[in-house]
Each structure stands twice: as C-alpha cells, then as structure tokens.
Amino acid sequence: MSTQYKNHPSGAKAFNKNPERVSWHDKALWFVREKRDKATHGIPEWEELREIASQIKAHTLSHLDKYLLQFEEQAKANGIHVHWAKDAKEHNEIVLSILQKHNVKNVVKSKSMLTEECGLNPHLNKYDIDVVDTDLGERIVQLAKEHPSHIVLPAIHKKKEEVGELFHEHLNTEKGATDPTYLTRAAREHLRDKFLKADAAITGVNFAVAESGGFVVCTNEGNVDMGANLAPVHIACMGIEKVIPKVEHLGIFLRLLARSATGQAITTYSSHFHKPKDGKEMHIVLVDNGRSEQLGRDDFRKSLNCIRCGACMNTCPIYRRSGGHSYTYTIPGPIGSILSPGKDLKKHSSLPFASTLCGSCSDVCPVKIDIHTQLYKWRQIIMEETNYDPAKKMSMKMAGKAMGNPKLFKMITKVGNTFLKGPRVLIYNPLNTWGLKRELPVPTQTFDDWYKKNNS
Amino acid sequence: MIGTRKTIHKMTAKEKILGNIKELQLPSKAMPMVPIFEGLSDDKHSFFFETLETLGVEVIISEDKTELSKLVASREEEGPVYSSIQELGYTDTLENTEMADLNLSVIEGELGVAENGAIWVEGDALTQRALTAIASHLIIVLPYQKVVWNMHEAYTYVEPRQSGYGVFISGPSKTADIEQSLVKGAHGAKSLTVFIQK
Ligand code: SF4
Numbered sequence: 309m310s311t312q313y314k315n316h317p318s319g320a321k322a323f324n325k326n327p328e329r330v331s332w333h334d335k336a337l338w339f340v341r342e343k344r345d346k347a348t349h350g351i352p353e354w355e356e357l358r359e360i361a362s363q364i365k366a367h368t369l370s371h372l373d374k375y376l377l378q379f380e381e382q383a384k385a386n387g388i389h390v391h392w393a394k395d396a397k398e399h400n401e402i403v404l405s406i407l408q409k410h411n412v413k414n415v416v417k418s419k420s421m422l423t424e425e426c427g428l429n430p431h432l433n434k435y436d437i438d439v440v441d442t443d444l445g446e447r448i449v450q451l452a453k454e455h456p457s458h459i460v461l462p463a464i465h466k467k468k469e470e471v472g473e474l475f476h477e478h479l480n481t482e483k484g485a486t487d488p489t490y491l492t493r494a495a496r497e498h499l500r501d502k503f504l505k506a507d508a509a510i511t512g513v514n515f516a517v518a519e520s521g522g523f524v525v526c527t528n529e530g531n532v533d534m535g536a537n538l539a540p541v542h543i544a545c546m547g548i549e550k551v552i553p554k555v556e557h558l559g560i561f562l563r564l565l566a567r568s569a570t571g572q573a574i575t576t577y578s579s580h581f582h583k584p585k586d587g588k589e590m591h592i593v594l595v596d597n598g599r600s601e602q603l604g605r606d607d608f609r610k611s612l613n614c615i616r617c618g619a620c621m622n623t624c625p626i627y628r629r630s631g632g633h634s635y636t637y638t639i640p641g642p643i644g645s646i647l648s649p650g651k652d653l654k655k656h657s658s659l660p661f662a663s664t665l666c667g668s669c670s671d672v673c674p675v676k677i678d679i680h681t682q683l684y685k686w687r688q689i690i691m692e693e694t695n696y697d698p699a700k701k702m703s704m705k706m707a708g709k710a711m712g713n714p715k716l717f718k719m720i721t722k723v724g725n726t727f728l729k730g731p732r733v734l735i736y737n738p739l740n741t742w743g744l745k746r747e748l749p750v751p752t753q754t755f756d757d758w759y760k761k762n763n764s
Numbered sequence: 765m766i767g768t769r770k771t772i773h774k775m776t777a778k779e780k781i782l783g784n785i786k787e788l789q790l791p792s793k794a795m796p797m798v799p800i801f802e803g804l805s806d807d808k809h810s811f812f813f814e815t816l817e818t819l820g821v822e823v824i825i826s827e828d829k830t831e832l833s834k835l836v837a838s839r840e841e842e843g844p845v846y847s848s849i850q851e852l853g854y855t856d857t858l859e860n861t862e863m864a865d866l867n868l869s870v871i872e873g874e875l876g877v878a879e880n881g882a883i884w885v886e887g888d889a890l891t892q893r894a895l896t897a898i899a900s901h902l903i904i905v906l907p908y909q910k911v912v913w914n915m916h917e918a919y920t921y922v923e924p925r926q927s928g929y930g931v932f933i934s935g936p937s938k939t940a941d942i943e944q945s946l947v948k949g950a951h952g953a954k955s956l957t958v959f960i961q962k
Contacts, residue, residue, distance in 0.1 A: 336944055353801050363796040370793040373785040386925070392778040444950060445941035461941065468943045488945035496951060503951070504864055520925040530897040530937035530952025537893035537929065548781065555924060556798050559915035562932075563880075573815070573880035574915075576935050577897070577952065583928035585893055596777075600784035609790075 312636070315658035319634025320626075329467075334628040336464060341622040343571025344672065351563070361560050362676035365613040368552055369603060375518040375551045376594065382521025386583045389591040396426035399545065399595045403428060403510065406543055406591055407437055412507040416499075416535040418527060419443040420512030421459050421616060422545050422595060425638045428510075439510070440502045442531040444495050451478050457632025459639055460569045460618035465631050499531070509535035513546035514615070515561055516592070519554050522582030523592065526565060526575040533579055542584070543591045548599050549612040561615060564674035568617040598651050607685050611646045613675035620669035620679055626662050635659060642669035646682040649690065657694055660686035800920075803913035804879060812878035812911050816958055819881045819935035820948060825908070827962040832905060835959070836870055839901075843867025848890050849905065858891055869899035873906035873933075873958070875921055879914040880934055883958065884922050887929035896931050897952035904933065908962045 313319030324330055348354045368375055380390045389406075393399035399422075407415065415432065417423065417439055429439045429450075441450045445462035449455060451474045456462030463471070468486040475481040481494045511532050516523040523544055525532045536542040552561065566572040584590035603609055621627045621641030632640035636656050637648035645659035660683045663669075669679040775783070805811050816823050826832070833852055836845060844861045847854035847870035854870070871890060873883040883904050887893040896902075912918050924930050937952030948954055 339944065350804070352804075356801075360796045360798060363793070366793040367795040370790045373782045376782065376785075392776070392781055394777040394780050398777055442951065443941070444939045448941065461944075463941050464944075466942075468945075471942050488942040489947050491942055492939060492947040492950060496949065499951060500864065517924075522924055524924075528937070529939050529950035531950070533897035533931060534894060534951050537887070537897070553795065556916070556919050559919045560798060562915050570940075574877075574882050574932065574934050576933065576937055578882065578932040578934075580924035580927065580930045580932075582925045582930075585888070585928065594781075596781045596784070600781055600788075603785060603790070604788045 313634060315636060316630065316634050316662040317658060319636075320630035320662070323631040323634050324629070330629050330631075332467075333465060333631060337622045337628045340461070340570060341619070341672075344568055344619055344622065345571075347567040347571040347573065351567070357560055357564055358674055358676050361564055361615075361674060362613060364552060364557050364560065365675055366610075369549070369609060369612055372548065372551070372600075372603065375553055376548060378518040379516055379521060379551050380594075382519065383592060384521070386521045387590070388521065388582075388584065389589065391591065391593045393593055393595045393597070395597045396595075399426045399593055399597065400428055400431040402593050403543055403545070404432060404435060404437075406541065407432070407508055408435070410507060410541050410589075412541065413437060414502070414506050415439045415508050415510055416442050416502050416506040416531075416539065417446075417510040418512065418525070418531045418535055419446055419462070420510065420545055421456075421639060422512060422547055423510065424456065426545075426595070426597065428545075440499070440506075442499050442502065442535055443527070443529060444492065447495060447499065448474060451475075455633070455638065457640065458618060458621055459616050459641075465633065500534075503531075503534045503538050506535065506539045508541040508543065509539040510543045510545065511536055513544050513550050513592075514565065515558060516546055516551045517553075517555055517558065518551055520582060522580060523550075524558060524562075525579050525581070526562070526577070527579070528570075528572075528576040530577050533577055536579075536581065537585075540587075541589045541591070542581070543593065544581070545593045545595060548594050548596055549603075549614075565615055565617055568619040568672065568674040602647070602650050605650065608646060608650060608682055610677050611643065611679075611682060613677050614643050614647075615675055616643075617674055619672040619674065623668045623672050625664060625666065625668075630662065635662070642679045642683065643677070646677075646679060646686060649686045653690065653693060657690045660684075660690060798916065800916050801914060808878040808911055808913050809908070812876055812881065813960075815878065815881035816935075820938075820956075821881065821935050822955070822957040823960065824957060825960040825962060829961075832959055832961070836868070836903070839868055843900070845870065846891070846895060846899065848872060848895070855891070863892055863894060863898050866895075866899035868901045868903065869895050869953075870903040870905065871895065873904040874910065875918055876906050876911040876958075877913070877915060877918050877932070878911055882915075882918075882932035882934040884918065885931050885933055886927045887931060888927055893929050896933065897937065899953060900949075901955045901957070902933075902936070902953035903957045903959055905959045905961060908960050 383390050391402045432439050441447050448463040457465040472486040476483050479494050479498045513523045514526045566575045624642050627641040637644045648656035663683045665680045667680045813823050844866050845854045845868045846857040846866050875884040936948045936956045937950045938948050939950040940946045
C-alpha cells in the first residue's frame with residue numbers, strides 16, 4: 309500500500325521534493341477546474357440549481373430516518389435486498405456473506421469511495437475473493453498497490469510513463485509504451501476478460517431515490533453497465549446520506565454533478581437501477597459509519613450534502629500542490645478535511661490546517677457546503693483538544709479573518725479591534741510545508757462553548 | 765436459559781441507525797420546488813445535434829425509412845450485429861453468438877436531451893441489459909420528435925422505475941484517467957452513432 313503519512317505536512321513535504329511534479333499536478337487539476345468554470349458559465353440558472361440542490365439536501369437530512377425507511381420499503385417492493393450497516397466492519401461482513409452465499413471468487417468493482425473508506429478489498433482478499441477495480445484510474449492505483457489520490461480522478465498523480473511501466477509488468481504491454489490510447493485499449497481487453505468471468509459486481513451509488521426505491525450510478529467508462537449487468541449478483545454500497553426524496557430531484561443533481569466534476573454536461577452513462585433482471589440478485593448496503601454522528605453536529609451537518617464531485621479538490625491550492633496522498637484520510641482535499649476529524653480527531657488533526665481558507669472550495673461546491681468555514685471551526689476544536697503552546701494560542705486569539713460568518717466576524721472584531729488593523733493578523737504555522745511562509749489565519753475563542761455544546 | 769433470549773433484545777443496525785437519527789430531533793427544513801428551467805436557445809434540435817457532435821457522436825438525420833437498414837447491413841461485414849428493432853432483423857443474433865463478440869449493437873432511444881446530449885435507453889427492452897455497453901460500436905435510433913430541452917423535462921417523461929434498468933447515454937464510452945488524455949472506448953462502445961428518424 310502507498311505510504312500513509314503521519315500528518316499532512318509530512319505528506320506534503322514528501323510530494324514537494326519533486327517541484328516539477330508539483331507544478332505538473334497543479335496544472336493538471338487547474339485545467340479541470342477551468343473546464344468546470346466553462347461548463348457552469350453556460351447555464352444561466354447555475355446558482356439557482358446550487359441553491360435548490362443545497363435545500364433538497366438540507367430537507368432530506370432533516371428527515372433522514374423517514375427517507376431511509378421509504379427507500380428501503382420501495383427498494384424491497386422492487387425486489388432489491390436491503391441491508392443496514394452501522395460501521396465499516398458490519399459493511400464488510402455483509403458484503404462478504406452475500407458473496408460467500410453465492411460462492412463468489414471473482415468480483416468486479418466500479419468506483420466507490422465508500423468501499424475504500426471501509427477497506428473492503430483487503431477484507432475480501434483475506435477470504436480468497438479476488439476484487440478487480442474496473443475504473444481505469446482505480447485499476448492503475450490498484451496495480452500500483454496504492455490508493456486513489458482523488459475521488460473522481462484516482463490516478464491523477466501518475467505519469468503516463470509510470471502507467472506504461474505498470475501495464476508492461478501486469479498486462480504485458482510493450483516496454484516503454486506510454487501512448488494513452490494504446491494503454492487504455494490494453495486495459496479494455498484485460499478488464500473485459502474480468503467482466504465476463506465475474507461472479508458478482510460491486511458498485512457505488514451516486515443517488516438513491518426514496519420514492520422509487522432505485523439508485524443512480526454515474527460513469528464515463530461504462531464499467532458499471534458492463535459489470536452490474538453481466539454478473540449474476542450486483543451489490544451496491546452507499547452511505548446513508550446518498551438518499552434523495554424524488555426522481556425529479558435527479559434532474560437537479562445530474563445537471564450539477566458532471567459539470568462540477570470534469571466540466572462535462574453529464575457523464576457518458578447515468579445508469580438507473582430499480583429492479584434485478586429475472587434470475588439475478590440485486591443488493592443495497594446502507595452504511596452509517598459515522599454519518600449519523602456527523603448529522604448531529606450542527607456546524608458540520610452540511611458536510612453530508614457532498615455529492616463527491618471533486619471540485620473542491622481541483623480548485624484547492626493546497627491540494628493541487630500537496631497531492632491526494634498527503635492527506636491522512638481516504639477522501640482527500642477540503643471535503644475530506646472536514647469529514648475526517650469527526651471520525652478521528654487526533655489522527656486527522658493536521659487536515660483542517662491544510663488550507664489557506666481562501667474559500668474557493670465553498671465557491672465551487674455544487675451543494676453549497678461552507679467548507680472553509682467548517683475547516684476553520686475544526687481548527688478551533690483541534691486547538692482546544694491538542695495542547696498548543698500557550699504563546700501561540702494567545703496569538704491565535706488575536707488572529708482572524710471574516711469568512712462570511714457574521715457572528716464570527718462580530719466576535720473577532722469585538723475581541724480584536726484594539727489589537728488588529730483590520731481583521732487580518734495572521735500567524736505563520738510551522739506545520740505548513742505545502743507552501744513557504746504561507747500565512748494561516750486561525751481565530752479561536754468563541755467556539756469553546758460551541759464545542760462543549762456539540763461534543764458532549 | 766430459555767426466555768433470556770427474548771428479554772435481551774440486541775438492536776439491529778437498522779434500529780441503531782434510525783434511532784440515532786431520530787434522537788437528534790432535527791428541525792424540519794422545507795423541501796424546495798423544482799421549476800422547469802427553460803432551454804438555452806430557440807432551437808432545441810440544432811442544439812441537440814451540436815452537443816452530440818462535440819461529444820464525438822456521429823449524427824445521421826434521415827427521412828428515408830430504408831436508410832437505417834442499409835446502414836446496418838453495410839456494417840455487417842465488420843462483425844456480428846445485434847438489434848432490438850424487430851423490423852431490422854438481427855434480434856436473435858445472441859442465439860448463436862457470444863455477446864462479447866458483438867461488433868455492433870443497434871438499439872432504440874426513448875428520449876434525447878438537448879442540453880447535454882444524453883439519450884434515455886430502456887435496458888429491459890433489450891435481450892440483455894449489457895447490450896447498452898458491450899458491443900464495440902453502438903447505434904441509437906431516436907425519433908426526431910423525441911427531444912426535450914433538459915433533465916427536468918426529461919424526468920417528466922422518463923420513468924426509471926418502470927425500466928428496471930435504464931440509462932442515459934451521452935456518447936461513446938471514454939476515459940481520461942491517463943494524464944487527462946481523452947480516449948474513446950474505455951469499457952463500453954468505442955463509437956456512437958445517433959440515427960435520427962424523421
Ligand atoms: S464538498 Fe462540494 S465540491 Fe467538494 S466533492 Fe463534495 S460536492 Fe464536490
């Protein structure tokens with residue numbers, strides 16, 4: 309497996325040893341960000357769509373139990389088996405038991421960050437079940453024994469020469485071959501064979517619709533339509549936040565998702581599954597794994613809006629210059645940095661600091677998550693929890709930056725007016741190796757009460 | 765011993781998850797209305813065809829009822845053909861050909877979406893669901909009238925639940941996972957032709 313860095317600064321430092329690669333990575337992602345801009349500018353109602361999407365999510369999350377039950381009921385009526393998993397361990401056990409019941413030896417999987425989050429592959433491997441990731445990018449990182457470094461572009465950190473080497477070793481392509489078309493064709497043949505042999509397919513879920521009891525998976529490659537339709541058993545794994553109330557809401561989300569992700573108007577395949585084909589089986593595993601806890605955190609609830617488009621990564625100056633593997637969590641970048649501290653505050657305590665708080669992530673987020681504000685709030689909690697050097701703590705009390713949060717702004721200006729020339733006293737954080745002498749605004753104080761209230 | 769099993773009720777994962785959520789007693793947030801947004805120009809058909817072309821799709825618009833069968837026949841020599849359209853023939857190809865060996869699959873589209881070039885295909889109208897992706901090349905036949913502006917409008921017609929499996933397809937299968945270079949023909953069709961029947 310790829311190196312798991314202790315914290316973001318050490319991962320960023322390692323990545324920055326090769327400045328050429330940093331600038332190449334930076335440019336590749338910025339290119340995707342620009343495509344996103346172009347695609348969104350073509351839609352006059354873009355902002356309205358974001359607002360509606362965010363409201364649909366807020367509504368759904370405020371009635372999540374009801375929608376999950378409705379989804380289960382409708383899915384069962386469609387002939388789909390529904391399972392519930394409290395955590396990663398239960399999820400892995402459920403998937404394993406379905407596979408064992410069918411004597412499955414070969415599984416094809418299409419992109420699912422949830423199964424990464426749960427560590428499904430290594431679990432199944434222990435029981436002699438072979439799992440092949442079929443998304444090209446995921447297959448590349450799987451062969452390299454790494455993890456995806458991006459949620460939409462899993463192999464964005466890999467150069468074609470490295471892919472060529474891997475394919476030469478594993479797929480018998482010509483030594484030194486680097487042509488993307490040639491390499492993609494080789495992968496196509498290699499994976500076709502896997503699709504045809506598979507006893508079961510595992511897929512992720514982009515949206516699950518409560519009223520109709522079905523789910524939608526979006527891909528460009530068509531690996532879901534190959535895998536799930538060929539294998540006798542289809543298992544779809546989803547986080548409980550993926551449910552939306554109505555079919556018509558798909559119209560909103562599908563217009564937002566691909567434009568935000570890659571600048572496409574829609575992915576090549578938007579596959580809707582509602583009933584198993586006669587003689588086949590379809591399963592859904594609904595996974596909590598910390599989500600209901602996050603739902604209870606007023607300040608971080610909105611992070612569950614996420615539709616995993618990756619736009620916040622592409623736009624983030626830190627992500628672009630530190631690479632996805634520098635993060636200590638499966639989901640890298642700004643969104644990962646607000647999802648992870650709730651799971652393990654200590655382990656992921658460096659992540660909320662991997663940001664300039666420039667707010668670009670919040671600006672591009674199609675479901676309007678206030679990402680940079682949440683990063684800032686996690687910092688407060690981390691400052692309280694980890695015994696920071698008191699002098700630094702003092703200076704942080706004076707540091708601040710208004711981030712579209714009127715209450716916070718008021719507080720900062722109240723506390724800071726005598727010390728600050730404008731709300732912009734910034735500190736240099738010795739942890740940030742992602743850019744030399746970048747300044748980090750880290751205001752604190754008022755959140756003591758907030759933290760107590762939310763973390764009792 | 766007997767009886768203790770009943771008194772100790774082990775909560776299921778479902779009960780735990782739903783219990784956790786209920787306990788939070790979150791204040792209800794209103795469900796927003798979804799308006800039908802208007803199209804991006806006055807002419808949805810030209811917009812649709814242009815979108816398809818930028819997606820690398822070959823578009824054929826024909827008033828001639830025989831053109832489709834001529835087209836399909838002309839490609840027979842490349843390899844096995846399957847079609848879901850009775851009048852064309854080729855519906856029973858899979859009786860003696862492996863699905864994976866198909867060179868061409870000719871299927872019907874139910875609805876085209878101008879804004880993004882996506883075409884709705886009902887998977888269960890096909891002999892096998894994988895026929896949406898497995899053949900090397902794909903032709904989707906779509907009646908000229910069946911074009912709407914955007915996804916909102918599309919979902920007023922499309923009923924995914926009735927389909928069992930249905931998919932919006934918007935081009936040949938593709939990937940850009942190797943250094944962001946776009947390559948057509950990842951796992952699904954390497955080329956897509958949309959045949960518009962007037
Ligand atoms: S947080 Fe927003 S921008 Fe980031 S991946 Fe999720 S939906 Fe996309």
